[in-house]
Amino acid sequence: MPDHDALEQQLAIIEARLARLEKLLRLSVPEPASVTQPPAASSEGPASLSPPASPAPLAAPFALQEPDSAARPQRASSSAPSLDTTQLLGWSGATALVLAAIYLIRLGIDSGWLTPVRQLVLATLGAGGLIGGGLLLRRHDRQYAAFLPAAGVVVLFATVYAAHLYYGLIGGQAAALGVIAIALLALGLGTSFDSELYALFAVLGSYTGPLFLPDLRGAMGDLVIYFSVWSLVFSAYALKSRRRVVYLLAMYLALIVFSLLFTRYLRESWEGALLFQSLQFGIFLSTAVLFSVRLGRPLEFAEAWAHFPALLLFYALQYDLLDRHLHAWAPWIALGTAALLLGAYLLARMSLGAQSQAGRALVSAYIALVLFHAVYLDLLPPFAQPWVGLAILGILPWLARKREDSEGLLARWPFLLAGGLILLLNLANVLLDKAFTQAPVSPLLQVLYPAMSYVAYLGLRRDRRLAQAAQLLLALAHLSAMTAAVRLIDIAALASVAWLAVATLALAAGFVLRDRVLGQSSLLLFLLAGLKIVLFDLANTAPLLRVVVLLVLGLSLYGGGWVYRKLPQAAVGVSE
Template sequence: MDKTRLEEQLRVIETRLSTLENQLNVNQSSQWTEPSPSPVPPLKTSKIQTAKSGNWLGIIAIICFIVAAGFIVKLSIESGWLTPARQIGLATLLGLALIASGIVLLNMDRKYASLLPAAGIIIFYLSTFAAHRLYSLILFQTAIAITVLISSFCIWLYIKIKHDLYSIITAIGAYTAPLILGVDASTVFSLYYCIICSFTFATISIWVQSRTLTMISAYLAILTTAIIGFELNQDTLIAIVLACHFIIFSLGTYFYTQTTKQYLTETEAWSLFPVLIIFYVMEYYFIDRSYPNLAPWISLVFAGFLFGLYLSAKKWFPNQSLNSQPLILAFVTVVAFHSIYLELLPINVRPWLFVFITVGYLFMPGTRLQNKKTSFFIPMLALITILAMEYLAMLSSLLLSDFDISWFIVSVASFLSIWLLLLFDNKGFAKKEDHGYLLLATAHLLGIAGLYQLMTDYGSLAVSASWLFYAVLVISFAFFRKDKTMARSALIVLGFAAGKALLYDAASTPTTIRIFCLLLTGVVLYGSGFLIRRIAEWK
């Protein structure tokens, strides 16, 4: 009995234990699931928002410091209780305090603390400029020397802090120094000073691996030299200095790629395009004032030099397409368009470019163009511009000028080149319906204008007959080729013929000519309509 009772008690205890365990498991699971998950994203968002707010506060604080330094400079002018020398000294001390504070705080918040030394450097520059320009406390050469020291110190801070703001401040302070300090008495010295700055910054940018320093320096060097050149009557010297800047920064970018094995990104490449255009405009302007006949040729030399550097750099990455290719092609295209097309080519030769480009398209590799549409966008745009300009020039000559055999011959050649493109294009451009209509319309308008000039001396009936005959030829050829697009395009010619018959011939020509024109036009229009209806039934 005792043994049986003991077993029953053990079972009861076991049952209670299992019940307690189940309850504990439920409680534990409820305790783990009750608390809501920690709001990690809001915390991160708040940190980001706080950081952004802090950055704005820091920038505003920097502006306050710089404005305060400026008012220190202004204070003596209004009150006179501080001498200019002491005033500059106080501003310099403020700059030192900001730099020291920023360096001390670097370990706490590197990005935020880096704003303070930047403000101190700006105050250093302003103090130096004010010491010479406002108070004449130091000579121009001394101010330039101090500027060089400040720039060197700023480069050291850039190496230590690794913030692009310092490279921007350094370049702006160094290149604008001659302009702010006044270059009237030391203009030539300022030009040589800018060349030294360009060489120094191009070298340092490779050392510290900063594309930003190269870009900012290139813009400032070209603009500063051009501004100085407008005030200096030495165009040849300015052109030589601009060429030196171009060569320095081109080689600097080239050797940067060679040293780091990192080619330009697409954004970096296109950020250099405006400065290349500024250089080209300024260089051409100053060369043209001294040697107008040499300006286009020298410009082509610069374009060839840059293209040669690109080809040399491409050998380092044989299996890759460099992001700078669109930039190089765009610059070479701009130079060639202006120097060759607008300056070097005689006016009577330019219309033949229409024939050359149209026929040349037939021999261009279509696959390569399709794979590099972005790279060839600017060159293709230039070619389209040339085609449009010369096409309008031919139409103008045929319709508004007296008969000129040279213009008539080139117009006929252009007309035939368009038809060659329509018939023998194997890249699919002319096969597309919208492209086909465009090409046929250009050919028909050119044909209408040419026939008008050729037949206008023989009377209105001859002009109408030639247009209608041309339209019949087009429709017949389209019927033979079973080409709906070509057949429908003949409606352009028929429309001109009908408009002439109804609006001009019916009102201005003699009665006999009027009757013949209307009858001939009506017969051709009716017959053409019959053929077009037949063509429309084709599948």
């Protein structure tokens, strides 16, 4: 029957498709033993019912779950060594080779066969073998092969120092030329292997050379030339290789090693030391600017703060030198270095066409340091310092509340820190009654500092970001007011009455301004005033004055308690 044949044909097609789906999905349903092929359409039947060409369209969505192995991304093998592991193995192997050479030399020395000359020849040959082996292996794995020549460079430096210091086989000039040649060889290897490791070895070997070679530190002029030439070489290499760490290490070593040599051997040649420090400042400042401009990228924060300790070191070394020999010029020269740093920053910003927040913070921190140390502590007369602190106390709240301008020329926070430090120093002087003996209006300052501290608190109290700073100012204001009362009023009982007056005013101001912090702060003043009166003042006070003081104390405490009960539960109108 035609209809029966057509039905069997359709069932066979469906069964074949189900079998294919089961195979793709890896089902546990067993595959049919055989699939009956649909018979050819009979000419007597209805229109031909040809099956689809392929069941792939139905299987395609499921096939996505089992991609072809060629297209599947290969998972990294768990046995593949990491970069840190390869570095550890490479360094360990190179170190083992160096140790093997050392023990071989020791064995030769103990047996009497290895004379000093033979030791040095073998060391040189071993270093050459390490460098040659690394060059041969470079085509296969340049990064891993770089460890062998690095060990060879270390052996060469040690060979030159040993030949000069321990055996006396070569003179100082030959040793210096050897150090120079090895450092240049290291720079060449660094370029060949594209590794900063060689440059760092070259920096270490060249700058520490004068520590071991007396001929290099014999005269100030020779030492200045030696270090300055290397500073230029390493700066140029850093620019070429685009590795900032090279000139950074050179900068630190130049300042530190020269300072050690100057302190030990050349303290009388301070003019040369001043020239050297100025040259290093100019060389490395220019390098830092050129590096950023050449890369087209401003300083990042990690890079900027890597420069800051070097700036501190330069400032400390140069200011100490100037303070000993040119004291009057020290602050002005320090201001000149700050101006040069600011000019270099502006030049870099103009060339890059972009603002560097890290560079701006770095320059601002150095300028704030110079203003605090060179100008405030050194250049400013002692009698003027308290008035500067008072002026800072007046403008500090305004500066603190002002929003930071990211596009401004300088960052604000370093100057806030410097101003806060100046303020703390002057408030300490107020409390300890120091530094005001040379000021002609010391009593006025004793009054103005607590008064301005209260004003500063009122300016900051509504800013939640500065709540802790405001509370610190309030505490310092109370403390300085109490100190001023003791110093300006000869009678101890009347000074205690002044404390009560300050506490009453603070409580009243807290009530009027709806400032619970200010109101609560008066409790400590009431307590301290009461204890002072009862424990110390009454015994040495005239009877009538004693009665007056006790009346004032009682009324103040009772009235204060009444007002305190009316204080608001929380501060009102505090802004973000």
